[in-house]
Amino acid sequence: MAEQSPDPWRLIWRFATSDGVLVALLLAIAVAVTLTAWIPQQPASNAEYAPWFSKMQARFGGATTLMRALGLFSVIPSIGFNLLLALLFGCLLLRLIQGLGRLGAGRPAGEPEGAWEQAVGWDLGELLDTLRRQRYRILNASSLYQVDRHPWSVLLPLVAQAAGLLLLVSLLVTHQLGWQTEGLILQKGERRSLPGNDNWATLTEDGSGVRHSSGVVVFVEESGPGVEVSALNADGEPLELLVSPDADPSTRLSMPLTGDTYFAIPRAELIGRMTAQSMEPYARADIQIYSSPTGEVIAERVTDKGGDGIFDVADVTLTLVSAPYARVSATHNPGRLPAALCLIFLMIGIIGSLLWSERRFWLRENGSSIEVAGLFPPWIRARGEDL
């Protein structure tokens, strides 16, 4: 009679849920993620690309082109990496289904595995009591006892796998529906629009914190002094100000004082230069006013304590009002709460599994001695050692 060939679907299932496949996937993703720590990744914005690429050429020399061709500068967005994540998702899902089946079926007593060894100094009843106290489950078969950690040894890894699976889902949700803005400058009294519907962020009245629309997380990277400048001519009419030659003129300019900051009053032919005395939000600022186009310094002033000041220079009245700035990152992440819950359950599942590891071993009486086989804790070998 011809031997029946194994079911190919069963073989595929066994392969997909095997430990080896999960180990290989985890290692491949680990290598890819580790690469990002050693190889600087390509910035998202086009403006930052050119200086970044110059740095890479200086650092890696002739290898830069090859590294770029291999996709080493954009590991995370690559198709290969996302394929690995998709495979990991599939593997975890199948293992979860399999694990739930195992959990539902319970774990019957099995055949002893491994060689029998003597457990020295133990009385069987005493040893079983010790194991019960350590929350082992003990199944009594005809001539031997099976000792294991069921159901915790199955349940806790399942919790970790389910949390890992949902964490991948929340990352996908974040990637598809979330957004992130970095390096956004907020100044006092200014309300900035953010991506999405009606999202906004603004500094609080005292400039110490940030208010924003719900569903957005705003993190202050750095804060410092800033100023709002306006100018009036001798007739009390507002003058237009320019922060750079190609900027739109405005009668009121808000500027963060991150270094030497310039502005121009074209109709009065004046140029102003401001420098904060410290990076405190309400720090005093030094002001120099130059005549344009001669470049002659015609006035040097310092703002009052608190950063405000009113100065008359060449028929122009300059008004400076302190307006601290904050450099912030804003994030909208719909997967935030699920991701946090998944992380908590992942930690519980893994640490619990480490404490309640899946070990199964067997005990039997052989004459007056006790023998043990399988993955037993080392302290069973000899009583009084390393409990």
Added chain:
Amino acid sequence: MPFVTILVGVASGILLGAVSLGLLGGLIQSPALTRGAHVAARGAAAILVIGALLGWGSGLPTLESVTGMVDRRALEGPVLSLMLMAALAIPLRVDGPGKAPWSSSLLYVPAWLLSSTALFHVASPARAAAAADWVTPLRFSLAVCGGVGARAAGQSLQAIAAGNPGVEWPGRLAYGMLTLVWGVFGLVNLWQRGGLWVVADPVLRGGMTGAWLAWTADWVMPRRHWRIGAALTMLAALLLVLAAVRTV
């Protein structure tokens, strides 16, 4: 010569002596020499712990009075992390001789490598980062995880050399602690910045996550393939140590 350089140099020398004594004791079947190696290694661990904690403490604002004892310039870069990891990588208890008594000397190899790297950093004129960047709770936690991970790597090295599975708890402890550190770091980022790894330092983000994934692979590996498991433990420990000492 800075105080820390002397401590690291002495500890590194003692560890080299412990490895050599352990090898010699195993080869000529002298239990006294092997015991001597273990005692010497414990001494080196004590020296390294004192040096690392003194250095770390002097960087904290509340313990600035200690700063006078320690030359801060000698502690720039990952020296403190390397010292702490080397100290924790030394096992304080060594099981009796197995099939290959000389293999117990391999337990001290990771600690010796770490302390030698620390010595190289202390003596090297080009130092990468300011010491203040390294005195953070996250760096300290990573160094502790890395030290226990390096101990697991030493146990795995011995297990492969001796031909029988070694003790598992250092690897489990390293993985458990790393899971906790990685998870809490992710939660803090989620809470403060709205994303798991938003604007995080790429070295910590990539290095720590890569190391955690490698430890997870090690944990999933079936125990019957203990040789592959031991090799995986060594790889995971290496990634963890690199993540803990990598400068931005």
